[in-house]
Amino acid sequence: MEALEAVILTIITASTPLLLAATGELVTERSGVLNLGVEGMMIMGAVCSFAAAYTTGSALLGILVGLYAGVATSMLFAFLTQTLMTSQVATGLSLTLLGLGLSGLIGEGFTGLPGVKLESIHIPLLTDIPFIGPILFGQDILVYVSLALIAAVSYVLFHTRIGLVINAVGNNHHSAHALGYGVIRVRYACIGFGGACSGLAGAYLALAYTPQWIENMSAGRGWIALALVVFSTWLPGRLLIGAYLFGTVWIMGLYVQGLGVGIPSQLLSSLPYLVTIVVLVVISGNRSLIRVNTPAMIGQPFAPER
Amino acid sequence: MSTSDMRPDDGSEAASGAYILEARNIVKLFGDLRANDDIDLSLKPGEIHALLGENGAGKSTLVKIIYGALQPTSGQVFWQGAPVTISNPAAARDLGIGMVFQHFSLFDALTVTQNIALALKGERDLKALAGRIETVSADYGLPLRPGALVADLSVGERQRIEVVRCLLQEPRLLILDEPTAVLTPQEADQLFVTLERLAGEGCAVLYISHRLEEVKRLCHDATILRLGRLVARVDPQQESAASLAKHMIGTDVAALRSGSGAATGAPLLELAGLSMPTDDPFGVALKSIDLVVRSGEVVAVAGVAGNGQSELFDAISGERTSKSADAVKLAGAPCGRESITQRRRRDAAFVPEERLGHAAIADLPLSENLVLTHHAVGNDVVRNGLINRGAARDVMARVAEHYDVRKNLTDPEASALSGGNLQKFVVGRELDRKPGILVVHQPTWGVDAGAAAFIRQSLVDMARSGSAVLMISQDLDEIFEIADRIAVISRGELSEAYPAAELSPERIGLLMAGTHEKAGRDAERGAEA
Numbered sequence: 044m045e046a047l048e049a050v051i052l053t054i055i056t057a058s059t060p061l062l063l064a065a066t067g068e069l070v071t072e073r074s075g076v077l078n079l080g081v082e083g084m085m086i087m088g089a090v091c092s093f094a095a096a097y098t099t100g101s102a103l104l105g106i107l108v109g110l111y112a113g114v115a116t117s118m119l120f121a122f123l124t125q126t127l128m129t130s131q132v133a134t135g136l137s138l139t140l141l142g143l144g145l146s147g148l149i150g151e152g153f154t155g156l157p158g159v160k161l162e163s164i165h166i167p168l169l170t171d172i173p174f175i176g177p178i179l180f181g182q183d184i185l186v187y188v189s190l191a192l193i194a195a196v197s198y199v200l201f202h203t204r205i206g207l208v209i210n211a212v213g214n215n216h217h218s219a220h221a222l223g224y225g226v227i228r229v230r231y232a233c234i235g236f237g238g239a240c241s242g243l244a245g246a247y248l249a250l251a252y253t254p255q256w257i258e259n260m261s262a263g264r265g266w267i268a269l270a271l272v273v274f275s276t277w278l279p280g281r282l283l284i285g286a287y288l289f290g291t292v293w294i295m296g297l298y299v300q301g302l303g304v305g306i307p308s309q310l311l312s313s314l315p316y317l318v319t320i321v322v323l324v325v326i327s328g329n330r331s332l333i334r335v336n337t338p339a340m341i342g343q344p345f346a347p348e349r
Numbered sequence: 350m351s352t353s354d355m356r357p358d359d360g361s362e363a364a365s366g367a368y369i370l371e372a373r374n375i376v377k378l379f380g381d382l383r384a385n386d387d388i389d390l391s392l393k394p395g396e397i398h399a400l401l402g403e404n405g406a407g408k409s410t411l412v413k414i415i416y417g418a419l420q421p422t423s424g425q426v427f428w429q430g431a432p433v434t435i436s437n438p439a440a441a442r443d444l445g446i447g448m449v450f451q452h453f454s455l456f457d458a459l460t461v462t463q464n465i466a467l468a469l470k471g472e473r474d475l476k477a478l479a480g481r482i483e484t485v486s487a488d489y490g491l492p493l494r495p496g497a498l499v500a501d502l503s504v505g506e507r508q509r510i511e512v513v514r515c516l517l518q519e520p521r522l523l524i525l526d527e528p529t530a531v532l533t534p535q536e537a538d539q540l541f542v543t544l545e546r547l548a549g550e551g552c553a554v555l556y557i558s559h560r561l562e563e564v565k566r567l568c569h570d571a572t573i574l575r576l577g578r579l580v581a582r583v584d585p586q587q588e589s590a591a592s593l594a595k596h597m598i599g600t601d602v603a604a605l606r607s608g609s610g611a612a613t614g615a616p617l618l619e620l621a622g623l624s625m626p627t628d629d630p631f632g633v634a635l636k637s638i639d640l641v642v643r644s645g646e647v648v649a650v651a652g653v654a655g656n657g658q659s660e661l662f663d664a665i666s667g668e669r670t671s672k673s674a675d676a677v678k679l680a681g682a683p684c685g686r687e688s689i690t691q692r693r694r695r696d697a698a699f700v701p702e703e704r705l706g707h708a709a710i711a712d713l714p715l716s717e718n719l720v721l722t723h724h725a726v727g728n729d730v731v732r733n734g735l736i737n738r739g740a741a742r743d744v745m746a747r748v749a750e751h752y753d754v755r756k757n758l759t760d761p762e763a764s765a766l767s768g769g770n771l772q773k774f775v776v777g778r779e780l781d782r783k784p785g786i787l788v789v790h791q792p793t794w795g796v797d798a799g800a801a802a803f804i805r806q807s808l809v810d811m812a813r814s815g816s817a818v819l820m821i822s823q824d825l826d827e828i829f830e831i832a833d834r835i836a837v838i839s840r841g842e843l844s845e846a847y848p849a850a851e852l853s854p855e856r857i858g859l860l861m862a863g864t865h866e867k868a869g870r871d872a873e874r875g876a877e878a
Contacts, residue, residue, distance in 0.1 A: 204473065208467070210456070210458070210459065210463075211459065211463075211467050214458045215454075215456050217454065218454035218456055221450065222438065222439075222454060222467055222468050336458070
């Protein structure tokens with residue numbers, strides 16, 4: 044029972060950064076923008092939140108700084124792709140490379156220092172319930188934020204006017220413009236939301252997952268988050284399931300290694316990526332599912348006629 | 350911006366009489382191009398006013414200025430007699446101007462209600478809106494299911510969404526851009542009834558069309574543009590279709606010479622039981638299509654857009670291969686599984702619908718675009734696997750000269766040509782090969798009347814010289830002008846090909862709506878077998 048509890052707790056920890064980053068990217072892509080810079084925004088969030096928390100001693104301040112670092116990085120992407128009309132794919136890739144390099148530079152002085160750990164909440168009585176208590180009521184704040192965010196995104200996208208406009212812009216930016224909606228403005232906002240979520244994911248890595256700064260500590264999670272969005276066919280409910288599924292696969296790799304099963308560790312640590320590839324292949328077989336839900340304008344720049 | 354400072358005082362009407370909208374001395378420059386050059390337009394409430402002109406005459410530019418999508422370089426728009434600046438489409442809608450676009454501004458992945466809600470700024474309660482959509486659409490005879498996904502609707506139904514969307518805003522002026530281009534004759538009649546009723550209720554209608562019979566039937570007044578200038582303001586009831594066309598073009602349109610009646614020979618293109626499923630949720634599956642096109646005749650496939658025309662073209666050209674080789678025969682040879690190039694080698698040529706991006710690559714020069722369809726079929730443009738640029742340019746120059754492709758450079762990129770000139774090039778490119786079998790899709794889409802007449806004449810001449818010509822088109826006038834036999838495609842099924850003389854537009858309209866006697870044909874075939 045205690046072993047199972049430990050496994051579940053680590054699965055939650057592994058899934059949360061994936062869920063956070065993928066939630067942001069889902070909204071960005073729904074508005075018709077493909078931001079491949081998730082990894083870069085996440086690592087910027089991680090290094091900045093670590094630095095802020097280490098310097099001030101406040102984990103909450105670290106979270107806020109991580110969030111803003113993600114937004115700032117995403118605004119660079121937004122300016123380049125939406126205002127200067129650069130290619131989204133090339134810009135996103137460079138954003139990832141920039142983030143990885145810049146975070147290494149910023150984090151140089153922080154390597155190996157003990158970080159500030161984001162404490163789990165403790166509700167008397169509730170958290171003390173055996174097994175269920177620590178799992179449901181003993182997580183840190185960001186776990187609850189990630190779940191609240193995906194619920195909120197689902198509600199906003201499908202039940203509010205703002206969500207309708209985001210979907211419209213992603214489905215046909217020419218029509219949205221003809222109806223008088225500010226396509227570029229909506230996309231700036233959605234890119235910024237994506238950056239904020241990636242920044243939070245980074246903050247989670249540096250404050251909760253492993254409270255220290257390690258270069259490249261995002262370790263490809265940004266790419267998995269991107270794959271997750273396709274996996275979910277842009278539906279928040281499936282995104283939640285997918286994030287926890289991928290988190291489980293990630294953790295299973297570690298546990299199987301720990302149990303000394305005779306599988307090479309390299310194979311196990313590549314498991315999440317293999318699963319990503321398999322899932323993408325399986326999903327792309329169902330073209331109608333993809334076409335109905337895919338934001339039709341994804342990756343296409345929009346330049347209004349003057 | 351607030352609504353109130355755009356809405357003129359109701360008291361200041363006197364200056365311009367009873368006009369609801371007046372545009373004075375409108376000039377719009379795009380670089381050096383004078384898209385609108387000193388144009389005046391005025392409409393009274395309850396009037397259906399036609400705006401006529403060739404492609405490139407400046408109709409769309411003028412309308413976009415009125416709808417706030419473009420700003421005039423100079424000139425002034427008056428609304429109910431007071432000068433207004435319509436800075437964006439939302440401002441136009443606030444004034445009471447509604448617009449139905451030629452290329453619909455709809456969202457495929459959203460429902461009818463969601464689409465309409467997006468145009469109504471204050472609308473929060475989608476359930477109540479769905480109810481209003483049902484009431485208004487039924488009231489005006491344009492039934493709509495509010496919960497349906499736009500992707501699942503026919504083109505005619507999509508247009509209804511746009512019209513109903515405008516009606517819900519209780520417009521004072523409704524602008525329609527080529528509204529009947531995508532409709533069956535019956536659907537068009539229904540639209541006219543709606544427009545007449547709207548006009549009767551005092552709404553002004555600005556009606557853009559190049560279908561002159563329609564304009565004569567529906568409109569009370571007409572403004573005619575040519576090359577960005579206002580050339581005439583006439584009463585369409587007092588004009589003939591020919592006199593209206595003369596105003597639009599500046600000269601008389603050449604009448605078509607069809608030569609002697611079709612002397613048909615051997616079947617060159619045969620489709621037998623051609624079926625093709627679709628894996629695209631927005632596509633149409635082809636269902637057991639039979640068709641024979643003989644040497645010397647033009648056969649047309651009529652139909653409303655989105656009923657399987659593109660899929661049919663792809664299946665014949667080899668862009669999509671069929672499971673059975675016998676489903677498509679070119680000059681007697683089964684080739685249902687062959688590639689486009691293999692089919693071209695069988696003396697067939699194909700002109701797809703989209704000229705830019707499908708028939709031609711935008712940023713390649715014309716000579717290289719020519720190589721793309723000629724490389725396997727002679728003309729020496731490819732020798733020993735290498736492109737012979739000199740020969741390619743020679744053939745390109747010959748096509749350009751013979752088919753009157755107007756260009757500024759010797760070998761410009763395809764995107765540098767105007768739509769009509771590029772269309773003449775992509776049609777001429779295939780005709781130059783003198784193919785035995787020619788399949789063309791929408792040969793004159795968006796081409797001005799002069800060039801269209803020329804292309805149609807070329808197709809007829811091609812057939813009279815012994816080729817089999819299959820033309821897929823949505824333009825009924827064009828079909829009746831040149832086709833010897835006509836088949837109608839509806840939801841992926843093709844009717845029998847009837848001699849053109851035996852069909853009326855009304856009968857074609859019924860066939861388009863999908864009421865052809867497939868069952869009867871099947872029974873006949875069973876009896877023959």
